[in-house]
Amino acid sequence: QVQLVESGGGLVQPGGSLTLSCQASTIPNGLYAMGWYRQAPEKQRELVASVRSDGMTDYADSVSGRFTISRDNSLKVTLHMSSLKPEDTAVYYCNLRPVFSGTNYWGQGTQVTVSS
Numbered sequence: 001q002v003q004l005v006e007s008g009g010g011l012v013q014p015g016g017s018l019t020l021s022c023q024a025s026t027i028p029n030g031l032y033a034m035g036w037y038r039q040a041p042e043k044q045r046e047l048v049a050s051v052r053s054d055g056m057t058d059y060a061d062s063v064s065g066r067f068t069i070s071r072d073n074s075l076k077v078t079l080h081m082s083s084l085k086p087e088d089t090a091v092y093y094c095n096l097r098p099v100f101s102g103t104n105y106w107g108q109g110t111q112v113t114v115s116s
Contacts, residue, residue, distance in 0.1 A: 022094035
C-alpha cells in the first residue's frame, strides 16, 4: 500500500513563490508517474504537473513556465511554484500512478492560497 505525505502549501501574495513536496512510502513496479493535481472550489480536479520515472514531465498550460517539478529521488518529488496568481488558489493533491495500469494513489491534499 502506497502512502503519500505532502508538505508545503500555505498563504502567499500574488507574484510570490511556494514549494510543495511529496514523499511516497514505496513505489510500484514498472514505469510510474508522480505529480500534483489541484482542485479549486466548484471546479474539477486538474493536473498541474507530473514527472515519470523515466524523467518525462508534463505541465498544465496554465502553469508552464511558472512551475517546475523535479524528482529528488525515486520516492520524492518537489513542485516549485513561482509568479503565483490568485487563480492558482486550490487544494493541491499529490498523485502517484503506474503509467500503464494499476492503482491510483492520492495524498490528503494541502491548501495553497494566493492572496494579498
